[in-house]
Amino acid sequence: GDVAQLFSIDESLKELAQLADTAGLKVVGSTYQKLASPNPRTYIGSGKVAEIKSAIHALGIETVIFDDELSAGQLRNLEKSFGGDVRVCDRTALILDIFNQRAATHEASLQVALAQMEYQLPRLTKMWTHLERQAGGQVKGMGEKQIEVDKRILRTQIGVLRKELESVRVHRKQYRSRRFSVPVPVVSLVGYTNAGKSTLLNHLTGAEVLAEDRLFATLDPTTRRVQMKNGNEFLLTDTVGFIQKLPTMLVAAFRATLEEISESSLLVHVVDISHPLAEQQIEAVDKVLSELDVSSIPKLMVWNKVDKVTDPQHIRLEADKRGDVVCVSALSGDGLDKFCDAVQSKLKDSMVWIEALIP
Numbered sequence: 001g002d003v004a005q006l007f008s009i010d011e012s013l014k015e016l017a018q019l020a021d022t023a024g025l026k027v028v029g030s031t032y033q034k035l036a037s038p039n040p041r042t043y044i045g046s047g048k049v050a051e052i053k054s055a056i057h058a059l060g061i062e063t064v065i066f067d068d069e070l071s072a073g074q075l076r077n078l079e080k081s082f083g084g085d086v087r088v089c090d091r092t093a094l095i096l097d098i099f100n101q102r103a104a105t106h107e108a109s110l111q112v113a114l115a116q117m118e119y120q121l122p123r124l125t126k127m128w129t130h131l132e133r134q135a136g137g138q139v140k141g142m143g144e145k146q147i148e149v150d151k152r153i154l155r156t157q158i159g160v161l162r163k164e165l166e167s168v169r170v171h172r173k174q175y176r177s178r179r180f181s182v183p184v185p186v187v188s189l190v191g192y193t194n195a196g197k198s199t200l201l202n203h204l205t206g207a208e209v210l211a212e213d214r215l216f217a218t219l220d221p222t223t224r225r226v227q228m229k230n231g232n233e234f235l236l237t238d239t240v241g242f243i244q245k246l247p248t249m250l251v252a253a254f255r256a257t258l259e260e261i262s263e264s265s266l267l268v269h270v271v272d273i274s275h276p277l278a279e280q281q282i283e284a285v286d287k288v289l290s291e292l293d294v295s296s297i298p299k300l301m302v303w304n305k306v307d308k309v310t311d312p313q314h315i316r317l318e319a320d321k322r323g324d325v326v327c328v329s330a331l332s333g334d335g336l337d338k339f340c341d342a343v344q345s346k347l348k349d350s351m352v353w354i355e356a357l358i359p
């Protein structure tokens with residue numbers, strides 16, 4: 001890709017392989033090519049196409065995944081070149097697949113379905129131009145008309161989905177405002193996928209939220225009440241994990257879910273500090289947050305998985321140097337008291353404000 005890369009090609013491909021694994025695929029290999037600019041027809045050059053094609057035959061490969069978004073034409077041309085039943089897809093389609101598998105609530109399912117349709121809309125050319133070719137050009141123009149019909153159908157479906165989603169959201173808002181009638185501050189967990197948000201939520205609340213060593217185990221926001229030792233309470237919300245190259249379309253699809261973030265009193269940014277790319281992941285999360293208009297909300301950073309780092313002493317020193325960082329192990333519970341204290345002091349202002357509202 002030509003965008004400024006936070007992640008090296010190898011790192012990004014490694015993550016793509018992890019995504020594929022999460023989607024239930026078995027990864028047999030990866031390759032890349034450096035070009036001045038992507039080939040408009042096939043994204044990669046013809047030599048690379050041939051190389052992949054022979055690997056497909058040698059290894060019986062069923063799916064080829066590209067780390068960048070492909071155009072409709074590139075998808076079509078690549079599938080044609082690879083031949084047979086080889087499925088070609090890109091990172092976005094793969095993430096959409098995972099989201100589809102993991103959507104647990106009606107709202108999440110609707111959001112994913114909508115995002116999938118919006119992804120398909122500009123790529124709706126394949127089937128019909130294919131038919132046109134088969135008919136030997138006799139029905140020239142028929143394919144084009146069919147595409148228009150299909151696009152119209154898809155747009156109608158998108159409209160229906162949007163309406164349904166809207167009504168689901170109105171419901172959730174009502175539920176949320178009922179929740180707000182008890183003035184308890186809301187703290188939102190944000191972070192890169194797999195950082196340990198669900199584990200932290202579980203440890204603090206005893207809730208049984210799915211925590212897995214997989215990407216995007218959590219799609220639906222989960223909110224739990226946390227009671228601190230001094231009796232004070234706050235609501236803790238776990239949100240969908242972020243990832244580099246998270247398609248803007250998906251950020252938009254989950255905007256409503258992410259609204260919870262913009263309505264919270266405090267953002268807790270959970271970082272897997274044991275990850276070699278922790279710094280880049282922090283940046284990727286900050287980038288998505290900047291798209292969400294939450295700059296006015298106070299933030300607290302949590303460096304998680306300190307039990308896993310080789311030099312915890314050094315990490316703690318670094319955390320002190322940075323300030324506004326708490327080191328924890330969500331797994332062992334180490335540092336969680338300190339975490340609650342930090343949340344408490346960060347919330348102080350808003351709590352004072354809430355107390356002022358209660359006669």
Ligand code: GDP
Nearest residue numbers: 194195196197198199211212213305329330331
């Ligand atoms: P999420 O995607 O941010 O919700 O991450 P999860 O809570 O699902 O955690 C991802 C993986 O990291 C799981 O396998 C957890 O068991 C593991 N994990 C979470 N916190 C810690 C921790 O403090 N230490 C260690 N060693 N592993 C952790």
